[in-house]
Amino acid sequence: MALSLGLLATLSPLRAQDSSADPLPSWNDSTNKQAIVDFVKATTDLNKSTFVPAEQRIATFDQDGTLWVEHPIYSQIIYCLDRVPALVAAKPELKKVEPFKTVLTGDREAIAKLPMKELEKLLAATLTGMTIDQFTAEVKKWLADAKDPRWKHPYTDLTYQPMQEVLKYLRANGYKTYIVTGGGQDFVRVYAEGTYGIPPEQVVGTVGGTTYGHDKNGKPTLTKQPKLLLNDNNAGKPEGIHLMIGRRPLIAFGNSIGDEQMLEYTKTGDGPRLALLLLHDDAVREYAYGPAQGLPDSKIGTFTQKLYDEAKADGWLVVSMKNDWKRIFADDVVSGQ
Amino acid sequence: MALSLGLLATLSPLRAQDSSADPLPSWNDSTNKQAIVDFVKATTDLNKSTFVPAEQRIATFDQDGTLWVEHPIYSQIIYCLDRVPALVAAKPELKKVEPFKTVLTGDREAIAKLPMKELEKLLAATLTGMTIDQFTAEVKKWLADAKDPRWKHPYTDLTYQPMQEVLKYLRANGYKTYIVTGGGQDFVRVYAEGTYGIPPEQVVGTVGGTTYGHDKNGKPTLTKQPKLLLNDNNAGKPEGIHLMIGRRPLIAFGNSIGDEQMLEYTKTGDGPRLALLLLHDDAVREYAYGPAQGLPDSKIGTFTQKLYDEAKADGWLVVSMKNDWKRIFADDVVSGQ
Numbered sequence: 001m002a003l004s005l006g007l008l009a010t011l012s013p014l015r016a017q018d019s020s021a022d023p024l025p026s027w028n029d030s031t032n033k034q035a036i037v038d039f040v041k042a043t044t045d046l047n048k049s050t051f052v053p054a055e056q057r058i059a060t061f062d063q064d065g066t067l068w069v070e071h072p073i074y075s076q077i078i079y080c081l082d083r084v085p086a087l088v089a090a091k092p093e094l095k096k097v098e099p100f101k102t103v104l105t106g107d108r109e110a111i112a113k114l115p116m117k118e119l120e121k122l123l124a125a126t127l128t129g130m131t132i133d134q135f136t137a138e139v140k141k142w143l144a145d146a147k148d149p150r151w152k153h154p155y156t157d158l159t160y161q162p163m164q165e166v167l168k169y170l171r172a173n174g175y176k177t178y179i180v181t182g183g184g185q186d187f188v189r190v191y192a193e194g195t196y197g198i199p200p201e202q203v204v205g206t207v208g209g210t211t212y213g214h215d216k217n218g219k220p221t222l223t224k225q226p227k228l229l230l231n232d233n234n235a236g237k238p239e240g241i242h243l244m245i246g247r248r249p250l251i252a253f254g255n256s257i258g259d260e261q262m263l264e265y266t267k268t269g270d271g272p273r274l275a276l277l278l279l280h281d282d283a284v285r286e287y288a289y290g291p292a293q294g295l296p297d298s299k300i301g302t303f304t305q306k307l308y309d310e311a312k313a314d315g316w317l318v319v320s321m322k323n324d325w326k327r328i329f330a331d332d333v334v335s336g337q
Numbered sequence: 338m339a340l341s342l343g344l345l346a347t348l349s350p351l352r353a354q355d356s357s358a359d360p361l362p363s364w365n366d367s368t369n370k371q372a373i374v375d376f377v378k379a380t381t382d383l384n385k386s387t388f389v390p391a392e393q394r395i396a397t398f399d400q401d402g403t404l405w406v407e408h409p410i411y412s413q414i415i416y417c418l419d420r421v422p423a424l425v426a427a428k429p430e431l432k433k434v435e436p437f438k439t440v441l442t443g444d445r446e447a448i449a450k451l452p453m454k455e456l457e458k459l460l461a462a463t464l465t466g467m468t469i470d471q472f473t474a475e476v477k478k479w480l481a482d483a484k485d486p487r488w489k490h491p492y493t494d495l496t497y498q499p500m501q502e503v504l505k506y507l508r509a510n511g512y513k514t515y516i517v518t519g520g521g522q523d524f525v526r527v528y529a530e531g532t533y534g535i536p537p538e539q540v541v542g543t544v545g546g547t548t549y550g551h552d553k554n555g556k557p558t559l560t561k562q563p564k565l566l567l568n569d570n571n572a573g574k575p576e577g578i579h580l581m582i583g584r585r586p587l588i589a590f591g592n593s594i595g596d597e598q599m600l601e602y603t604k605t606g607d608g609p610r611l612a613l614l615l616l617h618d619d620a621v622r623e624y625a626y627g628p629a630q631g632l633p634d635s636k637i638g639t640f641t642q643k644l645y646d647e648a649k650a651d652g653w654l655v656v657s658m659k660n661d662w663k664r665i666f667a668d669d670v671v672s673g674q
Contacts, residue, residue: 055530055536132579176538185583186583189583193392199392199584200582200583200584201513201538201581201582201583201584203583207580209576209580210576210579210580211572211576212572212573212575212576212598212602213572219605220575220598220601220602220605222575222576222579229566229567229580230566235548235549235550236549238549238557238559239546239547239548239549239559242469242547242559243544243547243566244538244581245537245538246522246523246526246537246538246540247536247537247538261549261557264557265549265557268556268557
């Protein structure tokens, strides 16, 4: 009998949800941590009126600044800048044309000042015109080589350990986790599965059309076009969620004004809903650029006082990196700090 | 000991894959049935070189004519036609305007002759301009009331029982099943979960943009716009698969020239791939409108001789409704035949 009970324990699907282990060990024992755990318990307990069937458990996460470092510059923009030398080598006439001319100087300040129109040319030239297979290969190569200058680690190492725990905790409780990013859908898909355990079909991002065709050997190809289908920022986030998922999330997690509509759309759904905003207030372990950092409005970035006030008024949780998180990164990254 | 073994059998996750039960009882014991079973075994057996990890097991299905009846007219077009009286009641000035004027006559032959430009006006007027919630409620109401004139059953009853078995069989073997339809993504999502066990996020269809806004009470809304993002037919099918899934399917199943590129894209991937075409050759139990039915080219419809030849040349399976299927519908539908 002892043997068969032991076997039962091994086979039991309940084992993954062992309630005695702390599912969020990198979080301090704060009210925010408790609110996340309480919400998951409320939506997964069959005996509660707040129970939600598994197929409706959708959780959406912004990426830049919510799942990994976005400061001082989005990793995808660094990718585009890093692609310029190869681009100019292939088409030398670009050397004298903006924005490539400025990018080639390496002068970060001048690059930061490029007008939006020139930046769009850079994005179009580095993110479209090639096949999906070529693009994926280029991004993989870059990710393997490129390093964040402060932490001296690949960008995919700079994910927030407390958020990785939230992703895993939700999945262990039947939630489907999605990335809903202003970044490029094809770009993020290259590493989302390995980095976050999020498969390509659960990455919603800014996305352009592709064109189906054939290469010179007659093999089918999909070529990235500079035709924008979805700008997955601001109102584009709930629009993208409808396009790609077709259900309103139960949980949404963001960190900037680009996430405002996703959080509002999520929180105003019927039944239990959870909206969370990550406040970057940890100048020592990461960066401090949210409100209440003594910075002028112009330097606050994308988490404004107005957004903070809306969060407080509408019952969104504001998570403080400084106070809610025991650690920011996995231990091997911290040692490089 | 007997008791504990009984419990183990109940709990064992292997039970769902019990190899002694026939997973496709509505299929005749044909080479096509065997090929489907062999493919599933080859891709799910860890000891075979053809094994494919579960997360890459994507199967895509056309809907109209592949999962349910499409003849003599797509159900969604009937929905649009049925909406016209309510539309004209709300906007009486439409009564004298084409295509509404002709639709109101109820003259099927005249309606069938409406030019594409007029049909597009009909689609725009009945499928856009309302919120997603309003649209979903209208479609649900229609599905509950409308009946196919031949079988006297709701359209959602007219799914092919052998295909329902394929969907379940694949899911029991770790495959993620998707609908990839030329029909409207929002339309098909309304019933796909209840009808096929396919959740909204696994429905890829022809889709337009939405606009995020607020109703007069300040609640967020998504309003359907007449702006086409994806025409999910022909080349649009692999393009839609990339947009919404981001992986090449292992299995694709279609029935018309609108599925040609999806089947080609699927079959030409590396490793094991299965492409299937459903041939409508059963004039008694359903309809016969594929090739080799003694019909002139103009009456063959969307499964042409050219497509048939391509299937044979490229190793796609051609499934005959007449020869491969024991039954077409679930038993309660057949009684209405």
